[in-house]
Amino acid sequence: MEQEAQVWLNGRFVRSADAKVSILTHSLQYGSGIFEGIRAYRTQKGPAVFRLPEHARRLVNTARIVGMPLQQTQKEIEAAVIATVKKNKLEECYIRPFAFYDDSRIGLDPTGKKVSLAIMAVAFGSYFQKKDVGIKCVVSSWCRMNSQILPPQAKYSGNYANSILASVEAKGRGADEAILLSTSGHVAEGPGENIFLVDDGKLVTPSKDSDILIGITRDSIIKVAESTGLEVEERRVHREELYTADELFFTGTAAELTPITAVDSRKIGSGRIGPITKMLSEKFSKIVQGGNDEYLQWLTMVNV
Numbered sequence: 001m002e003q004e005a006q007v008w009l010n011g012r013f014v015r016s017a018d019a020k021v022s023i024l025t026h027s028l029q030y031g032s033g034i035f036e037g038i039r040a041y042r043t044q045k046g047p048a049v050f051r052l053p054e055h056a057r058r059l060v061n062t063a064r065i066v067g068m069p070l071q072q073t074q075k076e077i078e079a080a081v082i083a084t085v086k087k088n089k090l091e092e093c094y095i096r097p098f099a100f101y102d103d104s105r106i107g108l109d110p111t112g113k114k115v116s117l118a119i120m121a122v123a124f125g126s127y128f129q130k131k132d133v134g135i136k137c138v139v140s141s142w143c144r145m146n147s148q149i150l151p152p153q154a155k156y157s158g159n160y161a162n163s164i165l166a167s168v169e170a171k172g173r174g175a176d177e178a179i180l181l182s183t184s185g186h187v188a189e190g191p192g193e194n195i196f197l198v199d200d201g202k203l204v205t206p207s208k209d210s211d212i213l214i215g216i217t218r219d220s221i222i223k224v225a226e227s228t229g230l231e232v233e234e235r236r237v238h239r240e241e242l243y244t245a246d247e248l249f250f251t252g253t254a255a256e257l258t259p260i261t262a263v264d265s266r267k268i269g270s271g272r273i274g275p276i277t278k279m280l281s282e283k284f285s286k287i288v289q290g291g292n293d294e295y296l297q298w299l300t301m302v303n304v
C-alpha cells in the first residue's frame, strides 16, 4: 500500500488529510502567502535536493520583502525540507514550502497574525508535456508587474494572479505558455519561468532589472553555459528578438529547461530544438542527477 503523504507543519509531521486550514485563512483569501518550489532528483547515492540553500535563502528573502515574520531560519528550513523528503520516502519529487497567515479573522492587515510554515513533497514529472519536443508560446497582453506594483523578485502568492491571467490567456489562444513583457515593453519572463535566447552563438537573458524573478535555474544555466565557453549576456531584451532568435528556451525548477519552438505563430530558428538548447539541457540533467563532479556542491544528499 502506498504511504499517505506527510506534511511538515510548524515543526511536526501530519498526515496530508489532517493538514487543514479554515476557508477564511488570510493567505487563501488575499494571496498573502509566500512559497518556494524545489526539486529533489534521484542520484546514485539516493535523492539529492538541488540548490537547497539558495531556495531556502530566497524564501527568507521573500519574507523580508513582504514583511512577513517567518518563524524559521534558513538553516531550519533546509533541515525541514530534507526531513520532508526523507519522511515521504520519495526518490524524486517537487518540494513546496509555503508560509502563510494562519488566521481566519476578516481584515487585510496581517500584522500580529500567526504565520505557519508547511512543507509538502510530491512526485512530479515534467511541468510541460511537450518538454521533449518544444512548446509554443504567445506574448501576453498582460504585462509583468513591476516593483512599484508588486515585488517580482519575491515568490509572493499574490504575484501569481498576474501569472495565472497570462497562462489562461495563452491557453485560450491555443498556446502552451505565455511570455510576459515588462511595463517598459521589454521581455520579462514566463508565468513561472525565466527565458533565454540564443542569438548568433551567444546566450542572452533578460537582466535582473527586467522585472523578473531571479531564478535559481537561470543562475545555474548561466554558470554552466559560461563554463563551456559560451558568451552570456544579461540585458534588456526587445520583443522582436524573440522572433529573430536562433533558439529559445525557458528555465525554472518546475520547467527545468524547456525548449520554445514557436512564438506568436512564428517558427523559432529551424522550428526544432536547437543544438545549444540540447547541449545545455543534457548538461543540466546530468548535473542534477549527480553525474558531474564539478557541480556536486549544488546537491544536498538526503540520506547522508
Ligand SMILES: Cc1ncc(COP(=O)(O)O)c(C=O)c1O
Pocket: 037, 163, 189, 190, 191, 192, 193, 194, 212, 213, 214, 215, 216, 217, 218, 251, 252, 253, 254
Ligand atoms: C515567475 C517565475 N519566474 C521564474 C521562475 C524560475 O525560478 P527558479 O529557477 O528559481 O525555479 C519561477 C519559478 O520559481 C517563477 O515563478
